[in-house]
Amino acid sequence: MDKIRLEEMVPEELLRVQREKKAVFLPIGSMEWHGPHMGMGMDTMHAERVALRLAEEIGGAVFPPLYIGTETERTEESLKRLGFSGHEKIKGMDFPANAVKSCYWPAKLFYRIVKEQVRMLRGMGFSRIVILNGHASAAQKELLGRICEEEKAEGAMLISITVLFQECGVGLGHAGLAETSIMQAVRPDAVDLEKLPPKPEPLYYKDYGIADSGGSESGFFVRHDPRDASEELGENILDYEVKRCRSILEEWMR
Numbered sequence: 001m002d003k004i005r006l007e008e009m010v011p012e013e014l015l016r017v018q019r020e021k022k023a024v025f026l027p028i029g030s031m032e033w034h035g036p037h038m039g040m041g042m043d044t045m046h047a048e049r050v051a052l053r054l055a056e057e058i059g060g061a062v063f064p065p066l067y068i069g070t071e072t073e074r075t076e077e078s079l080k081r082l083g084f085s086g087h088e089k090i091k092g093m094d095f096p097a098n099a100v101k102s103c104y105w106p107a108k109l110f111y112r113i114v115k116e117q118v119r120m121l122r123g124m125g126f127s128r129i130v131i132l133n134g135h136a137s138a139a140q141k142e143l144l145g146r147i148c149e150e151e152k153a154e155g156a157m158l159i160s161i162t163v164l165f166q167e168c169g170v171g172l173g174h175a176g177l178a179e180t181s182i183m184q185a186v187r188p189d190a191v192d193l194e195k196l197p198p199k200p201e202p203l204y205y206k207d208y209g210i211a212d213s214g215g216s217e218s219g220f221f222v223r224h225d226p227r228d229a230s231e232e233l234g235e236n237i238l239d240y241e242v243k244r245c246r247s248i249l250e251e252w253m254r
Contacts, residue, residue: 004055006063014061014124022060023092023249024126025051028144029134030069031103033093034183035210037226038104041067042175042183049186050163054243058249060130066117069135070143070171071102071109076152082205083220091176092137095209111143118151118158130249131160138251159252161245168240170233171224173212178237180226185234199227 003009011018016126017024029044039045050066055062055232071092080086082095105113114131121129129151131144144160152157170178183191196203202221205211212224 002059002114003062004052004062006061010249017059018063018125020059021127021130021253022058023130023253024057024061024064024121026063026129026131027051027065028069028114028136029065029067029130030071030072030140031067032069032089032135033095033096033098033100033175033209034179035208035226036099036201037191037193037195038175038180038183038196039187040100043069043134044177044192045134045186046136046179046182047163049238050134050241050245051132054245054249055130058246061126063117063121066114067103067115067148068105069103069108069137070107070135070140071104072107072139080200082211084206085168093209093211096208097207098209102184107139107143110140115147115150115240116142118147118156121154122208123150128156128253129158130159131155132245133160133162134163134164136162158224159249163245165241165243165244167244168236168237171212173209173210173222173224175208175222175227176212176222176226177233181231181234182231182237183234184229184231185238188231191229193229196227199225203227220249225246 027047029047034042044065044067051062074090076086148158204221
């Protein structure tokens with residue numbers, strides 16, 4: 001079986017990837033609070049798993065993942081949807097009740113690191129670069145899109161794809177049913193559902209740093225419950241994500 005992890009490849013194997021015009025995949029996520037029940041590297045491990053599966057299916061090399069992510073302060077409207085007063089100063093998922101803080105990188109530094117990494121990959125000789133993003137913050141997606149546009153203006157073939165898709169068949173959210181199931185499929189030892197109270201006790205956003213599309217009209221608690229997560233569901237979501245990413249890339253590479 002061909003190697004797909006870039007760090008394991010000898011120079012001739014890297015050159016073969018380049019000669020065949022295969023992509024190099026750059027997984028990026030965050031190191032962020034994902035509830036008391038899940039490892040903080042979820043976003044990045046998720047992106048890496050999608051990258052590895054794509055490389056297995058269509059060829060290419062997977063660069064070691066970047067555990068970096070950026071965030072902004074929440075708006076008053078966003079805070080109120082989560083059950084806060086709207087006057088708090090909260091960045092991303094760093095809710096006051098969380099036991100530890102996330103590692104959010106300043107936007108300018110995040111941009112500079114990813115930009116330089118892309119340029120180093122170009123300098124190595126890779127003609128097709130795919131950023132797979134596991135952290136769906138608006139700020140991060142905007143910066144990755146900006147990098148793609150700037151590099152494409154210089155002749156690079158570069159695309160950024162956020163690996164979470166609304167149409168995956170499960171309601172999305174942060175550290176809820178979808179992400180917990182994905183983590184159980186990717187790294188089961190990084191999930192401990194016993195850290196959450198037993199059902200039917202509701203999981204309030206403010207108390208657990210878990211969020212979804214619920215809101216003030218029906219209470220500030222999680223609907224897509226991580227306590228219903230399963231490895232099987234996670235594998236189904238990953239199958240869908242890989243299929244969608246592959247479709248996007250096959251169109252992009254034509």
